[in-house]
Amino acid sequence: MSxxxxxxxxxxxxxxxxxxxxxxxxxxxxxxxxxxxADFGRALAGLGVEILSTGGxxxxxxxxxxxVTDVSEFTGQEEILDGRVKTLHPRLHAALxxxxxxxxxxDVLAREGIEPIDLVAVNxxxxxxxxxxxxxxxxxAIENIDIGGPTMIRAAAKNHEGVAVVxxxxxxxxxxxxxxxxxxxxxxxxxxxxxxxxxxxxARYDAAISRWFSTSYEDFPEHLAIAYEKVLxxxxxxxxxxxxxxxxxxxxxxxxxxxVQKLHGKPLSFNNVLDLDAARALCADFEPPxxxxxxxxxxxxxxxxxxxxxxxxxxxxxxxxxxxxGVLAFNRPIDAEVAAELHATFxxxxxxxxxxxxxxxxxxxxxxxxxxMEEEPRRKGPRERDHKKVLGGVLIQExxxxxxxxxxxxxxxQTKPTDAQWDDMLFAWTVCRRVRSxxxxxxxxxxxxxxxxxxxxxxxxxxxxxxxxxxARGEEAAALxxxxxxxxxxxxxxxxxxxxxxQAGVTAVIQPGGSIRDDEVVAACDALGVAMVFTxxxxxxx
Numbered sequence: 001m002s003x004x005x006x007x008x009x010x011x012x013x014x015x016x017x018x019x020x021x022x023x024x025x026x027x028x029x030x031x032x033x034x035x036x037x038a039d040f041g042r043a044l045a046g047l048g049v050e051i052l053s054t055g056g057x058x059x060x061x062x063x064x065x066x067x068v069t070d071v072s073e074f075t076g077q078e079e080i081l082d083g084r085v086k087t088l089h090p091r092l093h094a095a096l097x098x099x100x101x102x103x104x105x106x107d108v109l110a111r112e113g114i115e116p117i118d119l120v121a122v123n124x125x126x127x128x129x130x131x132x133x134x135x136x137x138x139x140x141a142i143e144n145i146d147i148g149g150p151t152m153i154r155a156a157a158k159n160h161e162g163v164a165v166v167x168x169x170x171x172x173x174x175x176x177x178x179x180x181x182x183x184x185x186x187x188x189x190x191x192x193x194x195x196x197x198x199x200x201x202x203a204r205y206d207a208a209i210s211r212w213f214s215t216s217y218e219d220f221p222e223h224l225a226i227a228y229e230k231v232l233x234x235x236x237x238x239x240x241x242x243x244x245x246x247x248x249x250x251x252x253x254x255x256x257x258x259x260v261q262k263l264h265g266k267p268l269s270f271n272n273v274l275d276l277d278a279a280r281a282l283c284a285d286f287e288p289p290x291x292x293x294x295x296x297x298x299x300x301x302x303x304x305x306x307x308x309x310x311x312x313x314x315x316x317x318x319x320x321x322x323x324x325x326g327v328l329a330f331n332r333p334i335d336a337e338v339a340a341e342l343h344a345t346f347x348x349x350x351x352x353x354x355x356x357x358x359x360x361x362x363x364x365x366x367x368x369x370x371x372x373m374e375e376e377p378r379r380k381g382p383r384e385r386d387h388k389k390v391l392g393g394v395l396i397q398e399x400x401x402x403x404x405x406x407x408x409x410x411x412x413x414q415t416k417p418t419d420a421q422w423d424d425m426l427f428a429w430t431v432c433r434r435v436r437s438x439x440x441x442x443x444x445x446x447x448x449x450x451x452x453x454x455x456x457x458x459x460x461x462x463x464x465x466x467x468x469x470x471x472a473r474g475e476e477a478a479a480l481x482x483x484x485x486x487x488x489x490x491x492x493x494x495x496x497x498x499x500x501x502x503q504a505g506v507t508a509v510i511q512p513g514g515s516i517r518d519d520e521v522v523a524a525c526d527a528l529g530v531a532m533v534f535t536x537x538x539x540x541x542x
Contacts, residue, residue, distance in 0.1 A: 021185040022100070022162060027119035028052045028071070028152070029061065030087065032126060035169040038064035040121065043176040047184045052117070054079075054086055087148040096120065096155040100162035119175075119186070120156040121166040124149045124201070128208045132253070145209055150202045157202075160195035161188070167201045203227060204250045215383060220396065226250075231257060235267040244270040252384070256280070260351070263360065265370035271296075272327065272349050272370065279329035280351065280374070282434040285403065286331060288446075291315040293326045298454065300326065302431045303447035309337045314447035316341075319472050327351075334359045342369075388542075400539060404429070409535050412513070412522050417531040421508040424485035425533055429510050432487035433539040439489035440465045440497075442481065442506065449473075449480055458488065459497050466504045481505030489539045491515040495524035502528050512538040 027049050031037050034057065041061040044051055053061055053068045061068045071087055072078045074095075079086035095117040098105040109116060125146040130136060156165035164186045166175055171194065178186055204227035214221035228247035237244035246268075248255035256277050262268075268276075279294040286304050291311040293301040300322035303314030308330055316323050325346050330338070333354035339362040342350060350363070351372040363371055388395040406426065411417055417425065428443035431451070435441060440452040440461040450469035452461030465486075470477040482505040491514045492498055498509050498521060509525060513534030525532045 021182070021187050022118055022164070022191070023185045024049055024118040024164065024179060025184075026050045026052065026095075026115060026117050027121065028087075028092075028117050029121045030054045030057050030071070030149070030152070031121060031123045031169075032146070032149070033123045033169060034060050036172050037061065037121075037169070038066070040169075040172040040176065041066040041068075043172075043180070044119075047179055049119070049184070055083065084147070087152055092117070093151070093155055096152065096163055097159050098162070099159065117156075117163065119164045119166070120152055121172075122149050122152050123167055123169070124153075124205055127205065127212075128250070131208070131212050141212065146205070150205060153198045153202055157195040157198035160191045164191045165194050165198045167194075167198050171197070200227075204229070208250065219383075219398070224396070231255065232268065234273065235269045237270040242270070246273055259374065259376040261373045261375060263355070263371040263373055264364045265349075266368050268349070268370060275327035276329070276349055276351060276372075278434065279327050281401075282431065283329035283331050285430050285434075290331045292329045293318075293323045294329070295322045295326045298436050299431060299434060299448070299451060301448055301451075304427070305446065308332045308334065309341065311446075312338050312341060316345075317472065318448045318451070319468055321472070334363075336362065339363050400433070400541075404433075404535050404537050408537075409510075409533050411531060412518075412534050413525045413530065413532040415526070415529050415531045417508050417533060421485060421531055425487065425508050425510040428485045428487035429535065432489050433541070435489065435541065437489055437540045437542055439487075439539075439541070440501075441487045442466065442469060442484050442501065442504075443487070444480060444484040449477075449484055458490070458492060459500060461488075462486070462497050462500045466501065469504075478505065483507050485510065487511070489541070491518070491538070492521050493517060495521045498530070498532070499524055499528075502530055507531065509533070510535060512536060514538070 027044050029037065029041060029051055030053055037057060037060060041051060042064060045066050051061065051066060051068050052071050052074050054071045058068045058070060071092065075089040075091045077089055091112070091114050094109060094112065094114050098109050098116060100106065100116065125144045127144045127146070130144040131141050153165055153167060156163040166172065175186070178190060207225035207227040210225040227250040229250050230245050231248050232246045234244040234246060236242060246257065256273060274297055275294045278297050279292045282299055282302065283290055283292040288304040289308045289311045290304045291308065292299055293315050301315035301318035303311045305311035305314055325348050327349040328347060330352040332352070333356065334352045335356050336358040339359035343362050343365065347369050349370040349372065351374055353374050355373065363369060384399055385396050386399050424444055427446055428441045431443065431448055432439050432441040435451060436454040438455050438458045438461045441448055442450040442465045450465035452464035455461040455464060469481060473480055484506050485508040486501040486506045488497065488511040491512050493515050494517060501509065508531045510533045513536060515521065522532060
């Protein structure tokens with residue numbers, strides 16, 4: 001963080017020069033998060049920096065053996081209103097905002113007897129942590145809205161040509177290192193970067209407050225302030241020539257990689273993370289041992305089984321060609337048997353709640369495979385929204401994430417489904433809800449047989465699902481398809497879609513219903529002795 005423009009030749013040099021290095025003679029330190037503040041204070045004091053502070057921070061610094069001047073002594077005004085007003089004072093803000101290269105500004109400071117402040121270290125009341133608690137009292141939330149802190153941060157950041165502003169404990173060591181290396185000066189480059197961090201911090205803080213207030217009035221407020229923080233630089237975007245990074249929404253309870261350990265493998269790419277999100281979401285929908293294989297953001301094989309190995313074999317059998325190079329999610333720890341099967345093919349990413357020692361050793365034999373361990377399932381917040389970027393804006397909607405209970409569904413044909421057919425239909429419906437529209441899933445015995453995704457015609461999706469099964473299973477396909485269940489994410493506008501599946505062997509169909517030709521579709525199933533269920537909920541996923 002050092003800059004070769006620093007001039008340490010004279011302790012009497014001006015405290016700041018426009019755009020150049022500044023000597024830090026006086027610092028204001030007032031923090032809510034006191035992590036590392038004692039060491040930071042000692043380092044500043046060791047460089048001969050006078051330290052101003054407030055309240056608990058001043059106490060912590062004194063206990064660490066650091067000499068401190070109270071801000072009230074600097075301003076000549078005691079704290080009032082239970083500490084709500086302590087740094088909101090003209091003398092303090094003049095010391096921050098005066099331009100060091102403006103003679104008139106410096107004359108004012110001299111006339112008023114105000115000594116400039118060269119460095120501000122401030123972090124804010126924990127508003128986001130406070131509102132994250134369930135049933136937080138509004139009064140408690142309000143009292144955790146910091147006023148003086150953001151005001152000082154913004155003042156120092158605005159005047160970064162003459163003031164350094166530090167808003168994160170993680171920056172203390174780097175700032176101290178630069179000051180020690182340069183003999184107590186801090187470069188223009190560093191100050192500019194710190195100002196950037198400062199404005200980002202206050203923007204995030206205000207966004208969190210705005211969101212909290214807006215939820216009291218409406219689900220989709222007139223103005224929506226959202227802040228994001230970078231989680232990870234990705235190896236590349238959707239294509240190798242595109243740069244990319246993963247950001248998380250500030251204040252969100254979790255994100256796609258929270259509570260996830262990367263145990264092995266190449267860096268994650270944009271497509272890896274996108275597919276990982278789809279795989280984890282679908283895998284979380286199942287209680288028995290389950291395997292989900294995702295390729296290009298669509299499942300190409302999903303199954304449950306008595307064991308994880310059985311689930312994996314059934315899932316891969318659905319479309320082994322597409323499964324090559326896929327992203328796999330499991331809801332049980334991976335054992336040696338599953339690891340050996342994974343090792344026998346090419347896998348981009350695998351995520352599971354754990355790995356036994358032999359399984360991990362087997363998987364790590366291949367350098368490229370990204371091995372992730374989910375330490376804790378993601379919990380989505382009750383007010384989380386689905387965002388889709390469009391040109392110049394964003395589409396926002398409620399999440400379509402709640403399962404459809406069987407009690408809300410109706411068997412609408414004369415032929416009523418058996419218990420086994422209900423099981424197959426509900427499994428197919430669970431998968432179908434996570435497939436890109438138009439979506440068709442054919443399933444049997446807890447495994448997908450064929451998946452038709454992303455087609456413009458629903459009939460084409462049925463045809464694709466059938467053809468996928470036949471291509472993967474060959475001569476066995478007819479026997480497997482006989483007695484299978486078919487799920488559609490939206491209604492069939494005509495009978496031709498179900499009829500195509502029925503010709504292949506489907507004997508139970510589950511769909512939302514809602515077409516003006518529902519009677520014709522139901523009649524076609526009745527004529528063929530096929531059971532049909534209406535869920536009354538559509539699940540488009542574009």
